[in-house]
Amino acid sequence: MPVAVKTPIYMDNNATTPLDPRVLEAMMPYLTEKFGNAASRSHIFGWKAEEAVENARRQVAEVIGADAKDIVWTSGATESDNLAIKGIAEMYAEQGNHIITAATEHKAVLDTCHYLQSRGCPVTVLPVDEFGLVSAAQVAAAMTDKTVLVSIMAANNEIGTIHPVAEIGKLCKERGVLFHSDATQAFGKIPLSVEAMGIDLMSISGHKIYGPKGVGALYVRRKSPRVRLTGQMHGGGHERGMRSGTLNVPGIVGLGAAAEIAQRGMTEESGRISALRDRLHAGITAKTDHVRLNGHPTRRLPNTLNLSFAYVEGESLMMKFKDLAVSSGSACTSASLEPSYVLRALGVPDDLAHSSIRFSLGRFNTAEEIDLAIERVNAAVAELRQLSPLYELAQEGVSLKDVQWKK
């Protein structure tokens, strides 16, 4: 007998994750009786809050092999990216102003770089290969004597491709250039070491790892080299002057607890989730043809599966399997009317970008949910292909590239 599966099924964990009950439990006292301001030095309320914040700092630092003192609390990875990139550009302006990044970075990195470009900083945006990878050689070739910062993400949010961060970090060390990595998606999912990878700054988010929204961290290296940055939020001089503002104590406690849980269970969890992901992929391709995997086949986050279903459009697919919560690179899901810039950067043709669905699995997905998802996806694609004039043309042997479309 099939196990009853509760719908809707959440498979959009790269967008956000639910709070782990253990994380909520850790946070609760800090929302109620332990409400103190971590900056209050004069009484027990403040001391308790400070103790909790310092404990969380250790928990986060341990995941990336850093020292607790290297962790700066922020409101999330977007703020961490902004602080790292603008803060470095401003602090090191006399040494140089050139920044190197990649085409598939998150908008929090790309738009920050574009902002600096509008203020006179030259920015090189490296192209990626068909799997979404940049190489250390590409970074090396782009470096000039004015380069101050390289910002390359650890793993991509849309396709899950994992960049050769250690090689890029080694290169940056050799050239004396600072290296920032947005690890929003990778943190807690794959092993990361700021020492082994030569990372000087790393962006971290709480809500991608079953922690709360509205809290994140920036790792800022304090030794060899000592990285300095200009604070972007001015005020009480919290966080060594890098980020003023009263600390979000319950959020920070939650991020710390989430980091520790992720670290402790990483090997088991990544094995379990990648098996579910591969089961989903195999179950879909066993019944449905003309399915393309977007991203790298092996150098990929264990939870991410981005597929293009040729001849059907992504938003209509999501309407068909409405009890699956996923996302699409189709323009129809965004206000811009442009399909995913990440898929475009990989050279995925626009029609296949419109046909893409991202499944991002998480801690709470089950095999029964995967099996139901396989059924739903295969049925939806078959149904919509019956409705698709493109599928009809393809069945007639017409190559869609040879057709001159009236746009």
Added chain:
Amino acid sequence: MAYSDKVLDHFNNPRNVGSLDKNDPTVGTGIVGAPECGDVMKLQIKVGDDGRIVDAKFKTFGCGSAIASSSLATEWLKGRNVDDATQLRNTDIASELSLPPVKIHCSVLAEDAVKAAIQDWKRKNAAAGGGGCGPVQVGVSAAGGAGAARDGKDK
């Protein structure tokens, strides 16, 4: 994004899905849009001797609103005189389906598909020398020639 009940109804129970014989002289075919834009509609009409649309079919690659717009268009076309059908406006489709501003282009595409299908039918019947094509006579042979070339590209 929340869809109106009418969009959901047409999406979940699309009317008149299918294809008519594109070589049939009484059938007009319109294919509009492009795969790289995320929307392609194929809409076909079959016109009787009296100039009435006796059948209409569609196939659409696109979002739910595009599918609903073309489904609704085929429903409205059936039984209409082909000249009345040219009066169909995208705003009628958009208001019937309560499309949000970001989806208005779906109704525009449906209007274009209807016009293209009617044009194709008129061209075919003009090219056939006006014989046996009912009350609607389109005697522009130059358009027929251009149309034949364009017809070829659509296939």
